[in-house]
Amino acid sequence: MISSHGGKLRSGSPEAPAGDQGALSVRGVSKRFGAVVAVDDVSLELPAGSFFSLLGPSGCGKTTLLRMIAGLEQPDAGSILVDGQDITSQPPERRPFNMVFQRYALFPHLTVFDNVAFGLTTDRSRRPPKDEVGRRVADMLRLVGLEGFERRMPTQLSGGQAQRVSVARALMRQPRALLLDEPMAALDRNVRHQVREELLRIHAETGTTFLLVTHDQDEALSISQLVGLMNEGRLEQVADPETMYHSPATLFAARFVGAGCFVPGRVVGRANGAPEVDVQGIRFVAADAGVANGAEAQVLLRPQDLKLAEPGAGRIQGIVETCAFFGSYYAITVRTQIALLRLHEPRPEHAGASVGVDWPATAGIAYPSGGGTVEPIAEDNVLAPS
CATH class of the missing domain: 2.40.50.140 (Nucleic acid-binding proteins)
Incomplete structure (x- = not known):
């Protein structure tokens, strides 16, 4: 029988080494908005260093689930854990995640350098020395392919460049997981493909756990090691991209993918x-x-x-x-x-x-x-x- 494959990476995908940090667990999470059940008893296991995509149509609950993981919404039931530690009640700023949004959310009055450095310089008690900030910003801009852009303003960037600055800023404090809320939805087709390739390269170089939300099956299947397909608040299937396409577990999965x-x-x-x-x-x-x-x-x-x-x-x-x-x-x-x-x-x-x-x-x-x-x-x- 064709079936869902649970939240474990299949053979051919990198398994997290024992003791590696960044494993993310979602256990029996539910969320209601009035009479609407947005997320209904969802459980996931994301190994450290994996690239996981939540795929589904508008209104399926994928963004609500991401927002609960980020701490922007509180679940009505269930728990969220990182490396076995329950973080369900922690506020967003205390969670070991950073988030990249569909809209670039850069500070328009700050240069690229200052936007990327922002997370390091806001807390005076933990602010690194100035030369270390400069080195880390340079390293991060090199990682996202934007060397030499330090003094540009956000208005001088293309959409793809602005989104890469957002990724650089989100990775600056070395989060356990990077949460990506449809970051390529506002980009045109060619730029979307370029940013997709950049995300794959950045993921490979950093080893950070990536969790992407998207309604675009092409995007999810081409970039992910593991895909979770959502429908009406529930997970229809979790599988690697090849299995999701060639062996959809349900009629909904068969209709939505391909x-x-x-x-x-x-x-x-x-x-x-x-x-x-x-x-x-x-x-x-x-x-x-x-x-x-x-x-x-x-x-x-x-x-x-x-x-x-x-x-x-x-x-x-x-x-x-x-x-x-x-x-x-x-x-x-x-x-x-x-x-x-x-x-x-x-x-x-x-x-x-x-x-x-x-x-x-x-x-x-x-x-x-x-x-x-x-x-x-x-x-x-x-x-x-x-």
């Missing part, structure tokens, strides 16, 4: 333990997401499962409805007797063309139907070409 379409069918048998499904007389073997023998199923077919064939060939016939260019492929929709199928092809096909559609003997994932229908996944859910 492109595809659902076709209705019935489980008519088993082949080496996997369900054999019948879709209006078309039989094939799918991966199992908990569907019983004889049960109605919704079968997820990804665009990469499907191929265009000549008219009269393939498993089913249809008519091309749309063909859109996405840079590295054409997104083609084909109306068939079973569903509107979505394919990614290297060459275009004109609307109205009669085509066949084929897929292998083993393809897709079968989910319990629940007696309802499932709409096709919108093409804007597709992972954008890099």
